[in-house]
Amino acid sequence: MHKKYFAKYKEPFIPLPNLVEMQLNSFNWFLKEGLKELFHEFSPINDYAGKEFFLEFLDYSIDEPKYDEYYAKANNLSYEVPLKIRVRLTKKETQETKEQDVFLTDMPLMTEHGTFIVNGVERVVVAQLARSFGVYFTINVLRGRNLFGAKIIPNRGAWIEVETDFDGVMYVRIDRKRKIPVTTFLRVFGLKDSKEIEKNFSKVDNGEINYIKKTLEKDDAATVEEAYVEIYKRIRPGELATVENAKELLDDMFSPSRYDFSSVGRYKFNQRLGLPLKDIKSASRTLSLEDLIAVVSEVINMNNNPEAQPDDIDHLGNRRIRAVGEMLQNQLRIGMARMKRNIQDRMSTLDPDVLTPFNLINSRLFSAVLKKFFTTSQLSQFMSQKNTLDELEHLRRLSALGPGGLTKERAGFEVRDVHISHYGRICPIETPEGPTIGLVVHLASYSRLNEYGILETPYRRVKNGVIASEIVYLDASEESKYNIAHSGIEYDKDGKILENEIEARVHGQPGIVLKDKIDFIDVAPQQAFSIATSLIPFLEHDDANRALMGSNMQRQAVPCLQSEAPLVATGIEERAARDSGRLFIADDNGKISHVDATSITLKTKTGKEKNYKLVSFLRSNDFTIIHQRPVVDSGEEVVKGQILADTSASDHGQLALGQNIVVAFLSWNGANFEDAIILSRRLVEKDKFTSVHIEKFSVQVRDTKLGPEITTYDIPNVGEEKLKDLDEEGIIRVGAEVRSGDILVGKISPKGEAELTPEERLLRSFFGEKARDVKDTSLRMEHGKQGRIVGIKIFSRDHGDKLDVGVIKEIHIEVAQIRKVSVGDKLAGRHGNKGVISKILPIEDMPYLEDGTPVDIILNPLGVASRMNIGQILETHLGLAASRLGYQAICPSLNGATDEEIIEEMQKAGWPVDGKVTLYDGRTGEPFQQKVTVGSIYMMKLAHMVEDKIHMRSVGPYSLITQQPLGGKAQGGGQRFGEMEVWALEGYGAAHTLQEMLTIKSDDMLGRTSAYEAIVRGERFKNPHLPASFYVLLHELKGLALDVELEGI
Template structure:
C-alpha cells in the first residue's frame, strides 16, 4: 500500500471502497399487523450481521425470535442463558407483566436450566422428538447461538449501553441476560407510549467498514485456514510416524492466498480509476451500501437511497452513481472523516460569547442535533440591517431561520456539504440537482489534454484537489536543484543529493497518458512542499481538466439539435482538444504438445509490408509507426499436419522435390482496428526458473494522438453535455469556436452555465448597451449579422473519454450466431447490425418496404440470400430476391413444434399469386 491509500497487487493499482453497514446493537420499530394494530419489535444485530428479534404481542407477552419462523418465550431464553425466575424478576422494571403470562407450562420450562436449554435447543435447532440434555448439547448451543449470533463487538457493546442505559464494561462484547431483560423493558415502554422508535437510515445507526476492518476479517479467515493446514500436517505426521518441524507446520500460503483472493475477487476491491487526477482521489472517497453483508441494487428501497438530514456535512447529497445503484454509492464530503467508532464525523466552529478564539470540534451523527448549527456562509453580521440579523440553521433534522444569538455552532466552509467533484462546480447554487450530479460524474471522465489550461472561473479548490491527488511531484525537503532532465530531478540539501523520478509517458488503466512536466529550473532554491513538476491535467499546481473556449449559445441551421455541438476546425489544427492515449498489446508464448512456440521474424505466407517493422528477433522496433493489420510480434505455433490435410500442390512438391511443407501456423500479434500509432515501449518478460523453457510475455505500448472529431463527447461543468455534431470550416469566420442551442440552458435549469460564460468572463468588447448580456455576431459566409443577438463567453469545456474512435464500427460480413443465424453483437466480436422490434416499427412508419426487406433478409438471417448477395456484389450483378423464409421464421416453427403445434406455411409467387408449395 502506498501513501495515497491504494494497493499495488500484481502490478495493478487497486482501491478498497468503504462500506456502510447497519451498526451492531438493538433497534426498535413499529409495524401494523393484518388487523391494523401496531406491533413493536426490537432487532438485535450482531457484529457479523446476524439478527435476532424481540417482539411484544397484543397481550403484552414478549417473544424472542431466533429464526424467521421459530419464536420462544423471553423467560425461556433468559433461563437458558443462566438466570432463574427470581433473578429475572429482580432485574426488570415491570415484573408484574412478566408474571402475567407465566402459566404452569412456562414454569415447568424454566424450572431448571436443563429444561430451558432443552426447550431452547429444540426450537432453535428445529429438531423433532425429545432431545437429551448433555454437555455436548450445551457446547453446541453455546457455539452456534451465543458465540455467533450474540457477539456484539466493541461498537455493538457501546451502542447497547447507550441505548438501554447500561454500564456493562466495554471488553464484554457478548450479549448478556442483562441486555435481554433491559431490551424487554424498553419494548414494554414502547407498548405503553414511552420512548422513541429508531430511524434505521440515520447515520448514527450506521458504521463505516473501512479497509482495516476488511483486512482484519481476512486475517481471521487466514488463521482458520492455517489452523486446518496445521491440523492436517500433524495428523499426517502422526500417521507416518514423523516429527513435524515449525517450518513445516506454519506456512505462508494460507495467508497469501487469502489476501490475493480478497484483492482480486472481493466486490469492494476495485481497480483504481486513473482517467485523470480528480478520478483517483474521488474513487478512494466513495462509500457503498453494496457488498457482502450490505444491500443489493435490486432490493434496496427508495427510503434508503434518499437523502437524510444526517448526511449533511458527511455524505454528499449530490455526488452518487447513476442507474440502478443511485443513492447506494455516495461520496465523502470534503471535510468529513471516519471516527474511532466507525462513524462519520463533520467539523464545526463553536460560537462562544465568553471567548474570542475559534475552536473547531468534530461531531458524530446525532451529536449535532442538540445544537443550533448555522450555515458556513454566515461569516459576518450587520446589526443595522434587519434581514441580516437572522441566519439559516439546522436543529433536530429541521431547517429553520433563527437569530444569530441563538446559534451554537457554525459550519467551517460553505462547500462543507459537498464532495470534491461537486465542490469544483462554480455557481452550483444555480444548478439543478440532476445536472450537478451529471457534472460531478462527467468531470471524472475528462481526458487529460496535451495542452491543459486552468479555468477562468473556479471555486478555489482546484489547487488542493491537485495536491491531494498525488499527480504532482512535491519537494520532500528544502534544497537546491542541481540537475534536471525529462525523467528525474536531483535535489541537493543537508549534505546529500536526493533523486526525484518523474512519470514519463505512463499508461493508465483507462489508456490515458500520465506525464509529468518540469516546473523548476536548474539552480533554483526551493522549499519543502513546493511543486517541482506538473502532472497530467494540472497546470501550475492546479487542476486543469479542459480548455476555456469561446462559445456562442445559439442555433445554427439545425445542426446542434439533440444536444449536438458545432466545433471549429481551429480546435483540430491548433491542437486545442488534442489528447494522447497509450494502448497496451501483449502476447504470450507457451509450450504446446508439439513443442514450444517461437518468436521470429520469418513468417511464411505473409506479405512483406506487414513485417516491415520487425527486428531480427521478430519484435516491433521502437519508434515505428504502425497501422491496422501490421505485425507487432511474429510468432509460430507448431502443429501436427496429417497427410490428408495437405493441399494437392503441397503433396506434389513433397513427392517431386522433397520440399517439406511448414508444420507451423502463424499466431502473430496483429494490430487491431483503430490501433494505429507509434511504438513507444516494448517489454519482453521472462519468468525465472530452472526449466529448459520458460513462458514469455511480450508487451507493446503504442501512443495515439487523437484530435477532437465528430462524434466525440464534450461537456461543461454544469451537466451540459453533447456530441460534436459537425466540424465548421475556418473560412466561415464565425467568432465562436463552439456553438450551442441557447434554449438548452433554461430548459434544463443550467443557469450556472450562463453565469460562467457571461457574468464572470465579460470583456469590454463583449458588452453592448443595445443588447445587455448579449452580442450581435456576423455570419462569416455572407457578412450579414444573425437575426438575434446571442450570449457568448468563455466557459470551461471538457473532452470526455467517450470518443468515437473507440466506438465506431462497421463490417461487410462476419460471424453469425449458431441458433438464430443473426450477426453477433458488439464491436469486440466483429458484430453486425441488429434490427429489433422497435426498429422495424420505425422503418414501417416511413414506409420503406425495400430497406425493411433487406434488413430482415440479406443483412440478417437469410442464409442463402446473404451468400448470393456477397457473390453478386463482387461481380457486379443484380441482387436476387429471396425465395424462401429467413432463419428466424424457421426457428419460430421449430419452437412451435416443441410445444406440439404444427405450423403449415406456403409461399405465394410474386408473378401470378399462385400458391407455391415449396418447403420454406
C-alpha cells in the same frame, strides 16, 4: 495568473484533511493493530485433546518490499511485503519449547496514494457502508396499537430479537427461531426466580399493561434448569433436550469465542441505552444480564410511551464504514480459522518427536484467502483512472453493496435516499445514475472516520454568539443534540455573529434560532459536498440532478494534451490535484540541481540530493495517459511543499480537466438541435481537446503438442511491405506507425498434419523437417485501430519471469494514439450541460464578435432554461470578465460571486452588464437579429469518444445457425435491422430496399455471394434467393413431424 476572491468568500476554519486518509489510516491500523488482534485471538492453539501440545503466536514482522510500485506495474508483479510470524510450540508434559520464524504470506502493500498493485494492475478496496452492530428498537403496528421490539446485532454470533405480543407478552427469538418468553431467557442469564425478575423491572413496568407479569403467566419454566431445556427445545426441536445438552449449547453460544459485539457494537449499544461510554475498549464484548435488562426495560418504556418512535435504520448513527483494514482482518480471520484446524490435525497425525512450528503451519491456507479477496471480492475494484479526480473519488467511494451488504435488486427507496444525517459526512449529490443510485456514494470533503468506523464531520464551537477557535468532530447521533449554523452567516473578524436570528439545523431539523442558542458552526461552505461536487462553481444555481451529472462527468473527462486550469474555479482544484498522489512535491527547501523529462534532482540546504523519477507515457487502467512534466527550472530555489512536476490533468498544481473556450448561446441552422454542439476548427488545429490514449496488445508464445511456436520475421505468404518494421525476432520497432491489420509480433505455429502422400514423404526425406507446414498466428493490430508503438515488454521464462503453464514467453506491445476532437465526441461542462459534437465549422464560418474574435463553441440556449442549470450562464459571464481582466475567479460552492459582483466585473472589463453582445454571422457578415450571450466557459472532452464506437462492415463473420451477420463492434458485426425498422420501410412502401435488407444483406447465402460478384464485375444484381431463416423454419417444422415441400420456388 492571480486569483480573485469575492465578498462572500471566507477562508475555511480548517484546511481540507488529506483526501485519501481513510484508506491510509485504515491500512496502517491493520498493519499495527489488526494483525496483532488477530494473532492474539487465535493464540494459543491446543491439540484436539488439549493434553499434548499448544502453539503460540508471539510476534510478527513485516519486511521491506522487494521493488517499488512502478517496477511492479511494469513487470506485471504485485507490490507486496513478506509477513513473518514468530511461533512457539510447547510440549505440555516436558514443558519443552521450540521457537521459529515462519513465513506466512506475501501481503499486498498499500501505495502512498491508497491503492494496491496486484499482478501489475492498480486496484482499490472500496469501503463498505454497513449496518452498525449494537441494538435497534423496532415497531410493529397491530390492530391500531404500536408494539415495540428490539434487535441485538453482534459482530459475530446469534441475532437476538425481542418482540411484544398484542396480549402484552414479551418474547425473544434467537437467530429467527421459534419464540421464547423473555423471562425464560432472563433466567438463563442469572435471574433465577419470578420475584427477582419482577423486582428488576418494577420501576419501568408500571403502565396500563404489566408486561413482565403477563410474560411470567406464559412462562412454562419455573427454574433455571427448566429454562435451559425450554430454550433448547425451541432452538433444536426434535432433539433430546437434557439440562447438560442445553447448558452446553447456550453457554457456548454466548461465550467470547462465539459471540462478539466488537468495540463498535459495545459503543453503539451503550450510546443508545445511555450506559457509560468510558473504557469501551476494555468493556465486555459479550451479552450480559445488565444488557438484557436495559434492552427489555427500554422496550417496556417505549410500549408505555405513546410518543415513542422506532430507530431509523437509515440514520448514519446506525450505519458505519467497514474500511480496507477491517475487511482484510475479517478475511484473514477465515484463513486463520482454516489454519487452526489444519494445525490441530497435524498435531494429532504427525510424529510428536519431529514436530516443529514450521511443520505445523500450512501458510497456503492463509495466503489463499488474501489472494481471493484482492482478485475476486466485489469491493476490491479495478481502479478507475480516466483522470486524477476519477482516481481520488474512487478512493473516497462508499458502497452499501458487497458481502454482508445490500443487493441492488433488493434495496428499496428509503436506503437510497438522501438522509438528514448525511450532512457533512456523505455527499447528497454525487452518486451514479444507474441501478446503484444511492447505494454507491462518496465521502463529503471534511468527513473522517473515527476509531469505531463511524463518520464524523468537524464543527467550530460557538459560545454566546461568538465563534470560538475549538474544533469538535461530531458523529450523526451526537449532532442531533445541538443547534448548528451554516458557515455562510455573517460574522465579524473577531467571530461575533452579526445576525440575531439565524437559520440553523435545530436538533437535526431546519429551523430559525437566536444566535445565543447556536452551539456550533460549519467549518466551510462546501462541507456537505464531495470533492467532485465542490469543483462546480455556482453550484447553488444548479438543479441537483444536473449537479449530479456534472460531478459524475468531471470524473469521465479525458486529460488534454495542453492542460488548462479553469478561469472560474472553486479554490479546491489545487488540493484535489495534490492529494491524488500523482504530483511531485518538494520534501524540503533547496535548489533544483538537475531537471529533464525523466527526473528532477533537488539539493537541500544540508547538501543532500533527493531524486524524483518522472513517469512518461504510462498507460492508465482506462487507457488514458499518465505523464509527468517538470514545472521547475534548473537552478531554481524551491520551498517545502512546492509543486515540482505536473501530471497530465493538472496545470501548475491545479486540477485541469478541460479547456477555457469562447461560447455563444445561439441556435444555428438546427445543427445544435437536442443538445448538439457546434465547434470551431480552431480548437482542432490548436489541439485544444487533443488527448493521448495508450492501448496494450499482448501475445503468448506457447509450447504446443506439435512443437514450440516461434516469433520470427519470416512469415509465410506475407509481403515485404508488411514486414518492414519487424526486427529479426519478428517484433515491431518502437516508433513505428501502425494501422489495422499490421503485424505487431510475427509468430508461426506448427500445423497439425494429415497422413503424408508418397510424394510429400520423398520431399521430406530430401529437405528434412524444413518443409513442415506452419501457420501464421501473428499478433495483428485490431480492426479499426491505429497509432504509434511506444513500448515493448518481453517476459520470458529464461529471464525468470513468472508465466502461465505452457507459455515460453509473453510479449506486450503498447500503442499510443493521438486523438483530435471530432464529430461524435461528447463534450460537457461542470453543470451537467453535456452534448455531442454535430459539426466542426471552419473558423471563417463561425459567428464573430464586433472586434472580429470568432467564438469557439455554439451551445443551444434551449438546453439551459428547462434544465435549470443557470450556473453555466453565471460562469460564462464571470469567465468573460476574468479572461479580459486576466485573473482566475474563485467561487466556492454556495459562497461564490453575487449577481451584483458579476455585473461590476463585466463593467470593469468593458462588456455590457447583461453579457449579451451583437454577434455576426461568419458566412454572410450580417449581424444576428437579437443580441447573443457570449462568454468563456470551461468544457471537458469525455471518455465517450466516437473513435471507440464508430464501426463499419462490408463483408464479415456470420452466425452458423441463422447465417445472419454477427452483432457488435468486437465481432465485426452488422447493424441490427429490427422489427420496428422493418415497419418504417413498410410505412414508406420501400419494397426493394426492404427485400434487400432481409435477403442479400442478411442471410440469403446464395444471393449475397452473387451480389458480391456482381459488384466486383460491375453487373446488375440478380433476383434474391430464399433466406436461411426460412430453412431454419422448415427444419423446425420437420422436427415437429410436418413434412413441408416447396413447390414453384
